[in-house]
Amino acid sequence: MCGIVGIVGTTEVAAALYDGLTVLQHRGQDAAGIATANGTQLRVHKGNGLVRDVFDAKAMALLEGRVGIAHCRYPTAGSEGSDEAQPFYVNSPYGIALAHNGNLVNTDALRREVFEQDRRNVNTESDSEVLLNVFAHELDTQKALTPDSVFRAIEGVNRRAKGGYAVVATVLGLGLVAFRDPHGIRPLVLGRRNTDAGIEYAIASESVALDILGFERMRDVAPGEAIVVTARGEIHARICAQDPQNFPCIFEYVYFARPDSMMDEISVHKARMRMGVALGEKILRQRPDHDIDVVIPIPDTSRDAALEIANLLGVKYREGFIKNRYVGRTFIMPGQGERAKSVKRKLNPIPLEFKNRVVLLVDDSIVRGTTSKQIVQMARDAGARKVYLASAAPPVRYPNIYGIDMPSSEELVAHGRTEKEIEELLGCDWLIYQELKDLEAAVAGPKFPGRKFDSSCFSGEYVTGIEPGYFERIQQLRSDEAKKKRRLAS
Numbered sequence: 001m002c003g004i005v006g007i008v009g010t011t012e013v014a015a016a017l018y019d020g021l022t023v024l025q026h027r028g029q030d031a032a033g034i035a036t037a038n039g040t041q042l043r044v045h046k047g048n049g050l051v052r053d054v055f056d057a058k059a060m061a062l063l064e065g066r067v068g069i070a071h072c073r074y075p076t077a078g079s080e081g082s083d084e085a086q087p088f089y090v091n092s093p094y095g096i097a098l099a100h101n102g103n104l105v106n107t108d109a110l111r112r113e114v115f116e117q118d119r120r121n122v123n124t125e126s127d128s129e130v131l132l133n134v135f136a137h138e139l140d141t142q143k144a145l146t147p148d149s150v151f152r153a154i155e156g157v158n159r160r161a162k163g164g165y166a167v168v169a170t171v172l173g174l175g176l177v178a179f180r181d182p183h184g185i186r187p188l189v190l191g192r193r194n195t196d197a198g199i200e201y202a203i204a205s206e207s208v209a210l211d212i213l214g215f216e217r218m219r220d221v222a223p224g225e226a227i228v229v230t231a232r233g234e235i236h237a238r239i240c241a242q243d244p245q246n247f248p249c250i251f252e253y254v255y256f257a258r259p260d261s262m263m264d265e266i267s268v269h270k271a272r273m274r275m276g277v278a279l280g281e282k283i284l285r286q287r288p289d290h291d292i293d294v295v296i297p298i299p300d301t302s303r304d305a306a307l308e309i310a311n312l313l314g315v316k317y318r319e320g321f322i323k324n325r326y327v328g329r330t331f332i333m334p335g336q337g338e339r340a341k342s343v344k345r346k347l348n349p350i351p352l353e354f355k356n357r358v359v360l361l362v363d364d365s366i367v368r369g370t371t372s373k374q375i376v377q378m379a380r381d382a383g384a385r386k387v388y389l390a391s392a393a394p395p396v397r398y399p400n401i402y403g404i405d406m407p408s409s410e411e412l413v414a415h416g417r418t419e420k421e422i423e424e425l426l427g428c429d430w431l432i433y434q435e436l437k438d439l440e441a442a443v444a445g446p447k448f449p450g451r452k453f454d455s456s457c458f459s460g461e462y463v464t465g466i467e468p469g470y471f472e473r474i475q476q477l478r479s480d481e482a483k484k485k486r487r488l489a490s
């Protein structure tokens with residue numbers, strides 16, 4: 001998952017883009033970049049690392065312009081190398097820089113098409129660079145550079161590209177362009193701010209970026225919708241897909257997004273609280289006479305759900321693990337070795353919260369099992385009498401192919417295993433998972449009953465359809481083993 005922001009301002013935008021990226025850092029810790037448009041010139045600065053490491057005062061000073069886009073990356077395609085950091089740039093037509101959150105599932109076919117039919121070279125393994133070239137080609141086939149021609153170009157992109165994509169781009173001579181895939185898998189939200197010099201617009205992955213920049217959240221970009229904000233601040237919007245449907249990624253609510261974001265009109269914080277209530281009810285149904293002494297969250301993301309479970313069970317909620325705030329999110333780290341080492345560096349128990357107690361540990365999700373396996377052992381070592389583990393999401397049994405890097409089912413602890421087998425493998429005395437229907441109802445909440453989501457990593461159903469052989473191919477390219485080999489070779 002990556003974070004993206006685009007701004008059209010009445011004054012310079014680089015500093016605001018930087019600030020926006022820092023609050024989207026949880027979406028991508030591997031690389032960051034900013035591109036600004038200054039009249040006739042596009043300036044790009046990008047590199048590997050956290051936002052604070054990639055930009056210094058000198059780099060920021062070069063990023064001139066009142067229109068700009070920014071990206072923080074968590075790779076789902078290609079390599080982790082700095083040449084695949086975003087935004088990507090093409091000089092023709094006009095000069096375009098583009099930043100993409102998501103993952104295409106027809107990258108190989110598109111790459112061939114782009115080369116053979118559009119006669120364009122894509123210089124990296126990144127699906128985002130392919131997407132940029134498709135957009136550039138479609139725009140090149142239009143007669144003029146107007147909002148209308150951009151919308152027609154995006155209709156072309158939506159006919160050709162398959163997968164999850166939320167995009168911000170800047171086109172020299174026009175302004176900011178943003179679009180969201182026709183299934184609305186990846187999030188994108190629009191905001192505005194009034195200034196003495198006129199209205200400014202911002203478009204971002206999460207509303208939290210708008211909040212901290214002082215923009216008012218207007219609305220989500222609709223599935224298949226494109227927005228153009230000209231450099232003078234005029235806004236145009238159009239649906240550029242036939243029969244768009246809304247299937248937002250449910251994993252955003254489970255883990256990815258910040259709790260203080262609103263996504264597709266749903267508060268992430270409230271969705272997580274409702275997940276806790278639903279799971280607490282299941283616990284009570286299965287063990288009405290449970291012996292749980294204390295509920296302990298596995299920080300950070302599970303806290304909202306864990307507190308609700310404790311309230312419902314009528315037992316104490318305690319912070320039993322202290323998180324080292326200088327270690328990033330472990331799940332989005334590229335290699336299993338680094339992920340496993342980081343759990344230990346990141347979380348440390350307070351033994352008196354465990355000693356002689358029956359503890360219920362709560363996590364938002366169990367994916368590879370890296371975190372839970374170590375945490376269960378830590379709880380035992382800290383003196384817990386029994387260790388139960390609850391997951392606010394159902395078992396993750398299938399790859400995610402729309403922007404979350406879990407491409408290989410073999411790496412998923414729940415793949416091909418029963419809940420009993422997972423319980424044994426993680427070493428806990430009782431493992432309890434959320435039901436998928438309860439998760440979907442919890443996220444939809446009372447305002448949107450029956451709402452649909454992309455829940456593919458739990459259900460194995462993929463809204464875009466998948467070409468035969470696709471999973472085998474991404475397994476070869478993106479398993480932890482394949483990534484390790486690539487890193488050693490580079």
Ligand SMILES: O=P(O)(O)OC[C@H]1O[C@H](OP(=O)(O)OP(=O)(O)O)[C@H](O)[C@@H]1O
Nearest residue numbers: 300301329330331366367368369370371
């Ligand atoms: O089963 P696993 O493969 O270990 O993945 C799941 C874990 O990873 C995430 O935590 P992370 O440390 O990334 O972030 P957080 O601090 O936001 O919870 C998530 O919240 C789970 O704790």
Ligand SMILES: NC(=O)CC[C@H](N)C(=O)O
Nearest residue numbers: 001002075076077101102
């Ligand atoms: N997580 C993402 O959104 C990744 C975007 C793009 N597929 C990349 O790998 O750079």
Ligand SMILES: [Mg+2]
Nearest residue numbers: 298299300301
């Ligand atoms: Mg976690």
